[in-house]
Amino acid sequence: MSALDTAHPPSIFSDGTISDVNRSPLIDSANALDAAGFSGPAIGMSTNPHLCCLKRIDPARNMARYYTLSVEPTLFGDAALVRQWGRIGTRGQFKINLFDTTGAAETALQRLRKIKEKRGYHPEMS
Template sequence: MATIFLRRIDQARNMARFYELDVQQGLFGDVSVTRHWGRIGTNGQSKQHWLSSDAAAAEFAGKLKLQKERRGYSSPLPA
């Protein structure tokens, strides 16, 4: 699964945030879902979740993406 980049910009509320999801294979057959989020222009925060299979990781990442899209995040426009 590719890295998913989302952002939410609302100038009226002085809000400029990013959210990134990355799924990577581990060394021992497990799968890592890394979340990275924060205000655009900062280092932000990160959290890793280790899951036992690709299917579980894809489902978990999909749920997180759907949550963020419901809160107003969207994919940035291509340059």
């Protein structure tokens, strides 16, 4: 027996078969998410191009707020405008508005963005 065999002896099931379940290497597959060289989302997945993150910070008024707008597809082929807002560092609140088309949701996103920018919100700089 090698050192590996003594560290992890095979387990025998009631039907007499031997299982080597715990003998796999640290990464079971070259396609695993924790594999070396993983550099982003899987093929076919994309990031959301319809996303707007705004912040309003005023230390004099102890104000640190965020407002996030995004257009997301629904399961029924419609578009949803998802709004999330609150104090930075908190989960905040959210509201979902449904639209028939992505274009209509994008128009609403731009309208709300202009309103928030007039109230002192600025795009988040990453």
